Amino acid sequence: MTNAKPPQFSVSDRIQEALAVTLRGCEELIPQEDWLKKLARSEATRTPLRIKLGLDPTAPDIHIGHTVVLNKLRQLQDLGHTVIFLIGDFTTLIGDPSGRNNTRPPLTREQIEINAETYYRQASMVLDPSRTEIRYNSEWGDTLGSRGMIELASRYTVARMMERNDFHDRFHAGTPISVHEFLYPLMQGYDSVALRSDLELGGTDQKFNLLMGRHLQAEYGQEPQCILTMPLLEGLDGIEKMSKSKGNYIGISEDANTMFAKVLSISDVLMWRWYTLLSFKSEADIAALKADVLAGRNPKEVKVALAKEITTRFHSSAAADAAEQDFINRSKGGVPDEIAEVRLPLDEGGVALGIGALLKATGLAASSGEGNRLIDGGGVRLDSGVVSDKGLKLGAGTYVLQVGKRKFARVTLS
Template structure:
């Protein structure tokens, strides 16, 4: 594999600035992007712990940046953390993350890569597993690796520091995580490593370890993380504020439209290729009141849905959204729910998969998020406020749960 012709300054600027929080040594990174590593493509590393079978669009932020490197002719090296996932990474957490079994890791990894390669070019990617080198590690190797960091240095990391101050337990195995991730960079001789802002400490450990093993220190790039549907906290499954990468186009579009207006710029930058100049124009028009923010959000949702589906799917999702919410019409693709006898509303919601648990269903009802159209599309809705409500067998009645979920009762 050879390096592509010299990239333009605009290409490099876009790579280094768009959605980027930090480039540790920007001048060195620019030089490498212009010259490569002795004329060879850079090895751009991403370490992933397959802790779940499903990914969120938040994961795609880093994947898209990897694709930008690939388009300039560089090589992606993705490391499956089949060792570190069994330890659990506390990054950004107030407590230890549950460790996984080898079987869980392997199962999740297969699905993870399927979604990963929907964005990143498979032909320009090298897939490696930590077991390739850590299965050969002896106790002596492990102790030697531990000797490169002190407890005081580890406690500099914000999440460790906060847990220590609050009296929350920190397990010694958790101190191993940054060192193992850092050693991955040594094993792969990576030139650049990417990660979210919550991974800065771990990426720096790799940069510090490489010179000890006679290698040039990797450049590190951290990317701004997008907030979840609450508009406040980082998108994540544990907070239930996420949009799945595999979500249907209509569902993805509707959830994107529910985001607070102030999140639009970050979503545009992280998940679309809309030029910065056009984004600046959007900001100006919103500020002076010459455009409805909803119109900008429609554009944002259409661009992002196109990334994960297709332009045709995105346009169809937009039409469905406008029809449903602007014209106050119900969607045309409401799924049927077979009801043979009257059933409690909470049971209906959970058994239909519209809430993860009875408590979640009750919370939706309490918040006024559940309504019943007893006469179907032709009738008015009745808000259900009692979790003891019984859903009668009324053929064609429609149940609305939350902002976008519907069921049609079938006797």
């Protein structure tokens, strides 16, 4: 977090509060004194500040790791400022090289349009739509033209571009860098010029691009934006950043029961970082919860509260309560209210079906062999009883099959 010199102007209690909200959980605010000046001007003129977030629709869904930045935007909206939710349909055609060790293949226009359809709908689960301005950077990217692009490129040097870590490392490793990749940070920076943004948010991996916006605004005679970088949220494993490719994520469109259970699966240590970055509780309330745990309160109770808050945000309070009860039922070996219903025909003559084949047919195991291994490990239940006989055969009737704590199916054989 940036340490700034004491401001040379009066800072009201309201501005101090706004600064505290801005700094909560952030990595850096650059430069802090400029942000205080912008806040003071906004308060004096009663003019909302313009706060920008750009997202490239490279995938159809977002996960709660993305909401770390969205939460910060919502906190700033609640202070009265305007959020510009920028969909990077033009920059996605270039492909963001941030953090890459090779060239990122650009998406097609069709892929971008498909992915962009769900972005704002999902983001609206966190943002206040009444204080959100939706923009697409193709508005100015498509009209910039070759002359405009050449003029833009003249505003930055190759030497400065090569200071960027990923470009520097790839160059010295002999890994190809396409010229069009230099255009990405330039166009992201130009977005700030087109939108006249006061503050731009992004993950720590976006710092170079965010600073580019500040540089280009000065080049075009505008007051430079401040930048706020937010940390990348660790996923369920508590080690790697949250990512669908790593399987350690919670999608914001996942069902309530799955979302609730996944939050409860994180470690007690990670829970506090998630509270800071994902919860809307005040820092004082979180500190009180920490004190309660140190005094002997079961941390699982505090984790349940976090799971219910997150599940409520993306579903409803009733859904969160139901998810909690479902989790309790599963933990006690009970059967959830809603489970898959499967009907399977027996062979002619009503020949009984083996348990391994049944696990495969219901999708509870990938194969009969895997089903048998699950039985060996004591992970299969039939009507609440543990299955130990791999040779078990089932005739006509209805049964409840369970694998582990969370996989169920009600099977009817006839």
